[in-house]
Amino acid sequence: AQSVTQLDSQVPVFEEAPVELRCNYSSSVSVYLFWYVQYPNQGLQLLLKYLSGSTLVESINGFEAEFNKSQTSFHLRKPSVHISDTAEYFCAVSDLFSSNTGKLIFGQGTTLQVKP
Amino acid sequence: SQTIHQWPATLVQPVGSPLSLECTVEGTSNPNLYWYRQAAGRGLQLLFYSVGIGQISSEVPQNLSASRPQDRQFILSSKKLLLSDSGFYLCAWSVSTNYGYTFGSGTRLTVV
Numbered sequence: 525a526q527s528v529t530q531l532d533s534q535v536p537v538f539e540e541a542p543v544e545l546r547c548n549y550s551s552s553v554s555v556y557l558f559w560y561v562q563y564p565n566q567g568l569q570l571l572l573k574y575l576s577g578s579t580l581v582e583s584i585n586g587f588e589a590e591f592n593k594s595q596t597s598f599h600l601r602k603p604s605v606h607i608s609d610t611a612e613y614f615c616a617v618s619d620l621f622s623s624n625t626g627k628l629i630f631g632q633g634t635t636l637q638v639k640p
Numbered sequence: 641s642q643t644i645h646q647w648p649a650t651l652v653q654p655v656g657s658p659l660s661l662e663c664t665v666e667g668t669s670n671p672n673l674y675w676y677r678q679a680a681g682r683g684l685q686l687l688f689y690s691v692g693i694g695q696i697s698s699e700v701p702q703n704l705s706a707s708r709p710q711d712r713q714f715i716l717s718s719k720k721l722l723l724s725d726s727g728f729y730l731c732a733w734s735v736s737t738n739y740g741y742t743f744g745s746g747t748r749l750t751v752v
Contacts, residue, residue, distance in 0.1 A: 530683075558740050567646075567730055567743035568684075575738055614684065616740075625691055626672040626734040628741060632683035 526551045528617050530631035538639050539607055545600040545634045547589075547615030557598040558616040558628065559589055568614060574598065585609075610638045642667035646731045646744030653751055659704075659718040661747050663731030666712065671733040673714040674741065675706055678728040690714060726751045 531546040549555060556575050560568040572583040579591040589600045598615060612635050616628040643666045653659060665671050675687040686699045688706035696706050703722050707715045714731060728748050732741040 556738065560740075560743075565746070565748065567732075567745045568741070569743070570740045573740055625689055625697070626736060626741075627674075627686065627689060629686075630676075630684040 526555070526617050526619060526629045528615050528629055528631035530613075530615055530634045532634050533632065534635045534637065536637045536639060537605055540604045542603050543601065543605050543609075543636065545613050545615075545636065547598045547600065547631060549596050549598065549615070549617045551596075551617060551619050553619045556618045557589075557591060558618075559583075559587070559598070559600050560614045560616060560630075562612045562614065562633075564611075571600075571613070605636070605638050607638050607640060609636060611636060642733075642742065644731065644733055644742055644744045646747060648747060649745065650748045651750070653721050653749065655723055655751055656720045659716070659721050659725070659749070661716040661729055661731075661749075663714045663716075663744055664712055665714075665733045668712070668733070668735060670711060671735055673708065674732045674734075675714065675716050676730045676732065678730060678746075680727070684730065688716070721751045723751050725749065 527550045529548045537543045558573045559571040561571045562568045572581045574581050574591045582588045587602045589598050612633045614633050615631040618628050646663045673690045676684045678684050690696050690708045704718050728746050730746045731744040734741050
């Protein structure tokens with residue numbers, strides 16, 4: 525069975541500092557990987573995704589994530605964070621067996637707290 | 641364009657009362673539909689998913705049920721709410737795994 529582990533429940537960081545949110549998954553087959561962001565009292569928004577090809581994927585607001593198959597990881601990074609990046613971030617995984625249902629398995633979430 | 645509507649935004653219900661949360665999708669046909677619950681300080685738990693009208697799969701045994709009476713309508717229900725049903729309920733849709741999900745804005749349910 526698939527599972528997703530987000531290693532940090534909270535990550536405090538100062539504005540303009542770099543940040544890494546860690547995500548590890550377990551699956552015996554090829555996977556699709558996603559990062560979602562959730563602002564307070566809102567639904568989740570897709571931040572970026574890895575389906576195939578280049579292992580480094582980027583979002584429009586400066587985040588990037590790298591798929592590492594050997595380490596079964598998909599860590600999210602940003603070189604310089606802003607106050608507006610304060611939110612909860614969820615890593616999610618799906619595999620080819622779930623392609624008909626599209627089921628995603630989510631991690632527990634990481635709260636990114638950007639301080640001035 | 642595709643949109644997803646979820647209502648109500650907030651709900652306070654007494655223990656033992658019934659529940660009905662509705663989710664509708666516009667701008668697409670035959671979507672996969674999902675109900676998730678997010679408890680305070682916890683991740684997202686998949687409750688139900690549906691790949692077609694009348695087709696409901698339950699992921700966890702619980703006090704809730706789901707129905708899909710129309711292609712783009714997904715309803716979450718309970719006959720008698722428990723305190724443990726409190727949480728943030730999210731509806732989502734997808735057309736395939738490649739595209740990930742589009743989430744609704746959520747319903748904050750407080751059972752008192």
